[in-house]
Amino acid sequence: MKNKVVVNSSFKDIKNFINIPSLRKGVIEEAPNSPINANYAVNSTANFLHPSIQYLIVKSVVDISRDTKAYILGPDASLGTAKLAYFRPGQFISVTLEIGHAVVTRPYTLCSSPLRSLDDEYVILVKKDSNGFVSPFIHNTWVKGTKVKAAAPFGNLFYQPLRDSKNIVGLTDEYGISSFLSMAEAINDGTLDIDLTLFYSARKKNEAIMMDRLNELASANNKFRVIYVLSDERADKCERGFITKTLIEKYVSATRYSVFVNGSTPLYNRVTPQIAELKLEQKYIRYGLSGQIKNPASLPDFPKDAVGKTFLCKVIKDGETLGKIPCSAEETLLVALEREGIAVQSVCRSGECGFCRSKLTSGNVYIPKDVDSRRLADSSFGIIHPCCSYPMSNLTLIIN
Numbered sequence: 001m002k003n004k005v006v007v008n009s010s011f012k013d014i015k016n017f018i019n020i021p022s023l024r025k026g027v028i029e030e031a032p033n034s035p036i037n038a039n040y041a042v043n044s045t046a047n048f049l050h051p052s053i054q055y056l057i058v059k060s061v062v063d064i065s066r067d068t069k070a071y072i073l074g075p076d077a078s079l080g081t082a083k084l085a086y087f088r089p090g091q092f093i094s095v096t097l098e099i100g101h102a103v104v105t106r107p108y109t110l111c112s113s114p115l116r117s118l119d120d121e122y123v124i125l126v127k128k129d130s131n132g133f134v135s136p137f138i139h140n141t142w143v144k145g146t147k148v149k150a151a152a153p154f155g156n157l158f159y160q161p162l163r164d165s166k167n168i169v170g171l172t173d174e175y176g177i178s179s180f181l182s183m184a185e186a187i188n189d190g191t192l193d194i195d196l197t198l199f200y201s202a203r204k205k206n207e208a209i210m211m212d213r214l215n216e217l218a219s220a221n222n223k224f225r226v227i228y229v230l231s232d233e234r235a236d237k238c239e240r241g242f243i244t245k246t247l248i249e250k251y252v253s254a255t256r257y258s259v260f261v262n263g264s265t266p267l268y269n270r271v272t273p274q275i276a277e278l279k280l281e282q283k284y285i286r287y288g289l290s291g292q293i294k295n296p297a298s299l300p301d302f303p304k305d306a307v308g309k310t311f312l313c314k315v316i317k318d319g320e321t322l323g324k325i326p327c328s329a330e331e332t333l334l335v336a337l338e339r340e341g342i343a344v345q346s347v348c349r350s351g352e353c354g355f356c357r358s359k360l361t362s363g364n365v366y367i368p369k370d371v372d373s374r375r376l377a378d379s380s381f382g383i384i385h386p387c388c389s390y391p392m393s394n395l396t397l398i399i400n
């Protein structure tokens with residue numbers, strides 16, 4: 001049977017339409033010539049949630065372990081940050097530091113609850129890597145009153161009701177604990193409604209930082225529990241060995257759950273095959289930032305003939321050549337730029353956020369496939385992320 005379609009219209013519609021331009025012109029002409037209100041509520045909310053920069057100040061420093069300190073940061077109203085931006089448990093802030101003439105950024109995951117940010121406090125944990133460049137600088141120079149420049153909270157490892165299961169299984173070690181501590185704090189204060197079972201891998205019990213606080217949170221709330229997995233010693237109420245599929249299944253009875261992984265590269269390497277055996281749908285497996293690769297030359301597809309070589313990178317910004325800088329094949333272009341004091345926008349340092357987006361106009365780079373998140377169109381037009389690109393020849397780079 002044919003459907004009958006009735007269209008109601010009249011010449012009046014056309015006539016009214018013809019009148020619209022002159023009507024609009026009249027309204028414009030009658031409008032006052034004073035500047036428009038630039039302070040719309042939606043803009044204020046957007047600026048509060050996503051400030052381009054946050055000026056912070058160190059409120060206090062707490063020793064957590066032999067090599068880890070907690071920094072409690074507040075807004076620095078004297079420089080224009082009246083309130084801290086809100087965040088989701090699992091997100092990080094990228095701090096900018098000037099060390100000598102180098103300008104560098106580092107992402108640090110917030111370990112406090114978002115609720116605490118409403119009381120003007122962020123907490124980050126900084127573990128000192130004695131061979132590192134940034135963490136020793138922070139340990140040695142940040143004291144109460146130090147001014148800190150940071151970007152807005154960022155990162156994708158947070159609970160998304162539309163995508164994730166409410167049952168979250170967290171896999172971590174001391175390098176990724178901040179994100180799960182933030183979630184546990186938020187579960188405890190009622191700002192996050194999930195069930196979190198956390199597997200915390202460490203060599204020895206005394207290396208599992210923040211254990212006391214995690215235990216307190218676990219006994220205060222039955223929506224959070226933590227299982228310590230020690231590889232190098234036996235200890236009361238701890239599992240011995242590594243995080244495996246069998247261990248996860250021993251503690252997790254839910255049939256549907258999301259796995260969140262955040263921690264060091266060795267943790268990622270160990271748990272990835274175990275997660276694969278769980279045969280979960282891909283959307284239920286989430287990874288935190290992979291961070292900078294420590295030894296890229298050890299990756300199987302790294303071009304072996306580039307090992308030990310140094311190339312020259314011509315850097316152009318706003319049409320002006322900033323110089324030719326030396327870059328080792330085993331360091332990212334971002335590190336080389338920062339070392340030369342060339343400021344490049346960067347947030348995640350893992351190829352995810354796109355803030356460091358630059359154009360390679362000549363030369364070749366190596367980009368590990370696991371961290372190459374560029375769109376096909378970007379890669380075909382020479383767009384690269386210097387935070388995860390290694391020079392393989394002399395090159396020319398246009399930065400933002």
Ligand code: FES
Nearest residue numbers: 349353354356387
């Ligand atoms: S800093 Fe995020 S993609 Fe480079």
